[in-house]
Amino acid sequence: MTEKVLIAGARGLLGQKIVEIFKRESEYELLPCELNAETEGYIELDITDRQKVMDTVGKERPAVIVNAAAFTDVDRAETERELAYKVNATAVAHLAEAAKIFGAKLVHISTDYVFNGQKGSYAEDSLPDPIGYYGKSKLAGENLAKAQVDNLVILRTQVLYGFAKGVKRNFVIWVLEKLAAGQDFSVVTDQVGNPTIADELAFAVLKVVKKNAIGIYHVSGFETLSRYEFARQIAEVFGFSPSIISTTTTDRLNQKAKRPMNSSFICLKAQTELGISMPSVKDSLSLMRQQMKQAGVKF
Ligand SMILES: NC(=O)c1ccc[n+]([C@@H]2O[C@H](COP(=O)([O-])OP(=O)(O)OC[C@H]3O[C@@H](n4cnc5c(N)ncnc54)[C@H](OP(=O)(O)O)[C@@H]3O)[C@@H](O)[C@H]2O)c1
Secondary structure, three states: OOOEEEOOOOOOOOHHHHHHHHOOOOOOEEEEOOOOOOOOOEEOOOOOOOOHHHHHHHOOOOOOOEEOOOOOOOHHHOOOHHHHHHHHHHHHHHHHHHHHHHHOEEEEEEEEOOOOOOOOEEEOOOOOOOOOOOHHHHHHHHHHHHOOOOOEEEEOOOOEEEOOOOOOOOHHHHHHHHHHHHOOOOEEEOOOOOEEEEHHHHHHHHHHHOOOOOOEEEOOOOOOOOOHHHHHHHHHOOOOHHHHHHEEEEEHHHOOOOOOOOOOEHHHHHHHHOOOOOHHHHHHHHHHHHHHHHHOOOO
């Protein structure tokens, strides 16, 4: 008997990695969903459409719903609040309601941006206090899901990166583009976090499904780095000289959304309960480099 796993947002960075990793496991039948029907075999699902969510889950009856869909543009979330809330909060309630009605487990992905970033070393029971609208909408999504369904896992992650086709630019790709252009550029030294390769987060999703876990888990890389330190490691792994990278601070960037300065995680719960151990940033970047090479993407 195979278990059906529905993946919302299956064309996003994490969504693609989740599809890849579940495909290797014969006990699951995948139901990948995307916002606009473009991929053969994928189900069109706008998670903000409550009726469509109910109809899809009611028809397919998955054992697990994974929500990798989100409004992830932190700055745009400040000006497009209504849409950000609809996708990151109201739609999560739709998925949770459907999970409850049709007896599925919901695995939802959340973020370090639910914290204010004043102290760092956040554990699952640390008090959320988002400072921007993206974080507020994601926290609302967590709370709406908790209010609807008990069979729920929330995986909070941060500084997510990786290689997948047709996804929005992540920090590593941005740094690589700058390095390849060969002109000096600067990166902030005062934003600190745990870079997380999407492939490993997808593996954590598989683990929580296999272990039938419930609750909140922090899942991120174990190294705490400033964005500047991270950028230097990217340069080294991809064979560029880090010397063209200079330093700056967040106050000079004039970004629309406030960022948590130190949102580092304690991931002990995921390590002990789920057996998750993350590779180093260097090894993760090497994997990404290899994947890009195989796909013929040059930097
Ligand atoms: N990126 C990070 O640094 C980071 C950090 C912490 C947590 N997270 C969380 O990790 C998760 C995955 O992030 P990611 O980087 O993989 O995001 P991503 O690449 O931006 O993918 C998100 C996907 O959601 C889809 N989507 C947007 N609105 C939708 C809707 N109404 N219905 C269905 N699908 C919709 C998008 O489709 P379109 O592209 O067609 O709009 C996109 O394919 C998210 O929950 C995010 O909040 C990310």
